[in-house]
Amino acid sequence: MGTIFIDGVDICKIGLRTLRSSLTIIPQDPRLMNGTLKNNIDPFGHFSDQKIYEIMEILKIDYLINNPSGLDFFISESGTNLSVGEKQLICIARALLKNSKIVVMDEATANIDFQTEQTIQNALSVLLKTSTVLTIAHRIKTIINYDKILVLDKGKVKEFDSPKNLLKDENSFFTKLVKKSNLA
16 A cells, blocks of 8 residues: 655545546546536636637647537537547547646547547647646557656556667567557
């Protein structure tokens, strides 16, 4: 058993509300509410329309707000009127807008094409540069530029280091994965 610290504070010593306000989780299976696009991106109404537009433009999903309804575009129950990729982009927009200290992405770009994923990675590196981003991914391209990589195999830790250091070792598990994915 261990202890988790955020900015030097043991999370067991802070309230659940404070802890939750410091975290954002973007799941593989994105969840949206029945309501407007604006309410799905900014459910607590903390941000201006302009800020929402800025985030959507950075993610290149401004086409969603360039429809006649704009931010009032209606999202049906569970987002059934959107693709899975569009739902994930809305969840990512929500996370970028919130700018949490810690962002956990669980296969959050799995249903997004590679070009859009690159746009998202660029946005994350700029907008969340003071945040800790934990990304669970099967696509090597998703995490290749991260500071540290933890490689798991069958639930066991295989390697942990920077991509640069892992790639120096021709026999590393990570190097083999990179070669297998045709990135090397």
